[in-house]
Amino acid sequence: MNCTEVRAALPLLIYGEANPQEAALWEHLRHCVDCRREQHALESVRRTLDEAPVPRIEVDLPRLYQSLADRQARRLRRWRRAALAVGAVAAVLLFVFGLRLHVRVEANQILVGWGNPPPPVGPASRPDTPVAKSRAGKPDLQEDLRVLSDLIHALKEDADERDRLFDARLDRLQKHVLALQSQADRRWNATEHDVAALYLLTSKGENP
Amino acid sequence: MKADLSWQDGGAAFERLVRRWQQPVARFLFHVVGREDLVADLCQEVFLRVYEQRGRYRETGAFTAWLYRIAVNVARDAGRRRRKEPVELAGAEPADAEPSPDAVCEQAERGRIVAQAVAELPEPLRLVVVLRHYEDMSFEQIARLLGEPASTIKSRFSVALGRLRQRLRFISDHLTEPER
Numbered sequence: 001m002n003c004t005e006v007r008a009a010l011p012l013l014i015y016g017e018a019n020p021q022e023a024a025l026w027e028h029l030r031h032c033v034d035c036r037r038e039q040h041a042l043e044s045v046r047r048t049l050d051e052a053p054v055p056r057i058e059v060d061l062p063r064l065y066q067s068l069a070d071r072q073a074r075r076l077r078r079w080r081r082a083a084l085a086v087g088a089v090a091a092v093l094l095f096v097f098g099l100r101l102h103v104r105v106e107a108n109q110i111l112v113g114w115g116n117p118p119p120p121v122g123p124a125s126r127p128d129t130p131v132a133k134s135r136a137g138k139p140d141l142q143e144d145l146r147v148l149s150d151l152i153h154a155l156k157e158d159a160d161e162r163d164r165l166f167d168a169r170l171d172r173l174q175k176h177v178l179a180l181q182s183q184a185d186r187r188w189n190a191t192e193h194d195v196a197a198l199y200l201l202t203s204k205g206e207n208p
Numbered sequence: 209m210k211a212d213l214s215w216q217d218g219g220a221a222f223e224r225l226v227r228r229w230q231q232p233v234a235r236f237l238f239h240v241v242g243r244e245d246l247v248a249d250l251c252q253e254v255f256l257r258v259y260e261q262r263g264r265y266r267e268t269g270a271f272t273a274w275l276y277r278i279a280v281n282v283a284r285d286a287g288r289r290r291r292k293e294p295v296e297l298a299g300a301e302p303a304d305a306e307p308s309p310d311a312v313c314e315q316a317e318r319g320r321i322v323a324q325a326v327a328e329l330p331e332p333l334r335l336v337v338v339l340r341h342y343e344d345m346s347f348e349q350i351a352r353l354l355g356e357p358a359s360t361i362k363s364r365f366s367v368a369l370g371r372l373r374q375r376l377r378f379i380s381d382h383l384t385e386p387e388r
Binding site: 008015017042048049052053054055056059060064176 | 219223226230231234235238239244247248251252255256259260315316318319320322323326337340341342346347362363365366369370372373376377
């Protein structure tokens, strides 16, 4: 191995992961002063890295549960809004299909009507006018309405089920928060009691 | 290590898990993010995601890898949020200014300089150094965790160590044994 290859592999050797090349590396280091110097420098960097401090952290569990509950509540609100939007769109569609609304452009006018569209009148009527054709009279209209209605019911049941699940989760989390709070209160009271006892003992020691 | 994250016992298991892993996760986040004031919040975020994503954890997989993957994502998100902020530790001196000999002798000062040097590495290099040196993962484990080839991880590690050598030479020189 030459010096360039050895230096590229030195970090792996120092961290004990230069397995297949290890013998060759040690052999080179035995003879090469420059590479040995590099090896010592990198070993010293490894030791230096251990001097970085490590902060002591205690996760605040009540705060964690509170954040979880807040997120669940936000998700529930978002889901309700989405369900409401879908419901509104479904209602509009139902209204349009139910009343058999149709829109026609005729003689520079936009006509909105419901029920069956009137038959074209006289030769003046323009058969090539773009018309949003009503679906009234088609045999599958009733079927479409039934499917739409089933869809809305299914969506509602789904929304209700999710609401129930979210509520149950929220309940569980709130119980956790309450339990942790009462535990913290008990600890606080015990500490207060201990401090008071210590204070009493200290003051007795000062004034026998 | 595998873990049961069904937590049927009303959260006690989750609390045990938090107590068990809070320190390793905090250490990892501190070395990656480089700011002690952010660690508590980021640690909290990691365990929030653990709780929320427990359904996605497969008991056949290693729990440590899954947890660290979440921690890496949280650290990356934090890095993206504060990309415009300069990396700066409380009361840090300019990176190039060599501290006085007295300061070099002070353990806290040295620790601060080391943490800063690690925090100033580009993110891909920093992650590899932190996972290999501080979390003691093998290059293979790091490669699986970050979804990169092991050869890439190894070359990143070599580059990172070279840069740290330059940045920390004034500390390391005190530790280098004289060449015989």
